[in-house]
């Protein structure tokens with residue numbers, strides 16, 4: 187008789203992304219969860235796989251002029267413009283709370299150039315309470331912010347520069363606003379990144395046609411929420427197919443089914459973003475539902491699910507002579 191497969195009643199939720207080890211794969215995304223403190227009244231932060239606080243820059247930034255957020259049919263447009271108090275204020279005012287909150291803290295940094303990224307990483311080296319760095323080379327709302335993430339060599343150079351000054355795991359957060367996401371992810375891999383986060387927001391805009399005006403003060407912003415999930419899944423799939431670098435999936439994740447789609451596509455972990463605005467406990471709701479979802483796939487661990495998508499080896503459409511299309 188063949189041995190029966192036994193699945194533990196509580197599957198292991200732990201995941202490893204390069205040198206970054208997490209007790210579970212559900213994190214919260216940068217810019218959508220404040221600095222943790224704002225959400226602590228709603229969410230038991232100790233349960234999170236990780237917190238990525240709002241991106242910090244070398245100096246304080248006021249961000250863009252209003253309006254900075256617009257709700258769309260299936261998502262949210264924002265042009266916040268990396269409004270933040272700068273690294274000094276972060277270290278003084280935000281990190282002490284985050285360090286004690288019980289979740290791994292992945293600090294998101296953004297510089298306007300490669301040397302600025304390196305300086306930020308250097309400044310954070312050896313600072314207690316930081317689990318990893320996420321390099322935001324993908325913010326569509328900052329002048330030049332996107333450029334570093336749209337060129338494979340620039341991406342490699344930023345990651346390699348940061349890698350050279352830090353012992354922390356390094357995660358590169360990429361923009362979907364490129365022709366070939368695999369080429370950019372390869373740049374991150376070649377630069378020594380432990381993982382890539384896919385994706386930041388997709389460029390978009392909203393218009394008041396009666397006034398013939400754009401609705402966002404910055405004219406163009408970044409689209410997030412359910413509208414972008416298929417794009418994010420496609421990016422995760424493409425990178426998973428071609429590269430070995432671990433992936434953190436983000437984009438439109440609202441439910442446990444969304445999380446599972448990302449895991450099957452190849453993400454080792456996910457980040458919950460816009461969903462937290464509508465439901466602050468969305469992240470822990472999904473975490474609560476994760477063991478049952480793994481059990482549905484008879485999975486004893488996350489490794490039994492990650493990247494297990496069965497892709498047909500050939501296109502399934504009929505050959506041209508048998509198609510009835512157009513007749």
Ligand SMILES: Cc1cc2nc3c(=O)[nH]c(=O)nc-3n(C[C@H](O)[C@H](O)[C@H](O)COP(=O)(O)O)c2cc1C
Pocket residue numbers: 215216217218240241262264266268294322325359385386387409410411412414436437438439457458459460461
């Ligand atoms: C209001 C807002 C602010 C954001 N700020 C940042 C940020 O500071 N740094 C960053 O890397 N991503 C930022 N993002 C992008 C999110 O982290 C995430 O990548 C994106 O929204 C897609 O995920 P979602 O559809 O689940 O929101 C922001 C998104 C929103 C909606």
